[in-house]
Amino acid sequence: MNISELLAQKDKLPNVPEVVKELIQVLSDDNANLDAIASKVAKDPTLSVKILRMVNSSYYGLPRTVNSIDEAIVRIGLDRLKILVISSGLSGSVTGEVEGLDVKRFWNESFETGEICKIIAKKTSAVEADVAFTAGIISNIGRLLLHLTTPNRAKAVQTAVDEGGDRNQAELERFQFTSPQAGAALLEEWKLPTELCVAVLQQRAPLAHSEPSPLSAVICLAKQMMAARKKGATAKEIVDAVSFPLISLAGVKDGLGDIAEQVVNLEPMKIA
Secondary structure, three states, X not given: OOHHHHHOOHHHOOOOOHXXXXXXXXXXXXXXXXXXXXHHHHOOHHHHHHHHHHHOOOOOOOOOXXXXXXXXXXXXXXXXXXXXXXXXXXXXXXXXXXXXXOHHHHHHHHHHHHHXXXXXXXXXXXXXHHHHHHHHHHOOHHHHHHHHXXXXXXXXXXXXXXXXXXXXXXXXXXXXXXXXXXXXXXXXXXXXXXXXXXXXXXXXXXXXXXXXXXXXXXXXXXXXXXXXXXXXXXXXXXXXXXXXXXXXXXXXXXXXXXXXXXXXXXOOOOOO
């Protein structure tokens, strides 16, 4: 099986709203008409309900209930609404159960990766924070794709990983390609920005590529920090756990200790 055969299974692919793809495409465009995009979001009842549920969650801690997208813009601002549109649209792209994958846990971990990517990006001029957040959320989209289209092989990979095996090797043995390669291909299919596609492709070993992407380094660093955080690491232990060549590639010149402190104290957004 090759990646094109996976992508040919249209009925099994994540169903991301067009307005979400449109927003991702213009994240780096200062002249983008975000009001028009917000208007489109307001006309999508399913997406609007999901966004309002997140706006009214304890994560934002608003004093009273927000009942419309226009009110959400006033209360949390257009920039934060962008993040919610992308988060809600992606996490709602798969409904129901996925064989061999805890979907809620998958998206919550994706949000956490995105939050850490954003923290890192705020300490570098090489990567924009919104782009980094989005890259973090979609970084594991290839794993989701494998579970949706080839669940038995995907479960075999997870079993190998649970038994101490290397995920990259387990995927190559069963698919002849990796989930980042599959994820990057899916993002290209969606016509998302090349910057995101390359970052997802390179994320496991950015420095192994001839033209390494700073955004891929941010994703890789975020996952190193997230792994340390899950083990209960202190800020100093997180600093010690990360790769300094990756820090250089990401463009982080100082503030690593502050990044680590924020990661330790992070309360990531979660889906309901």
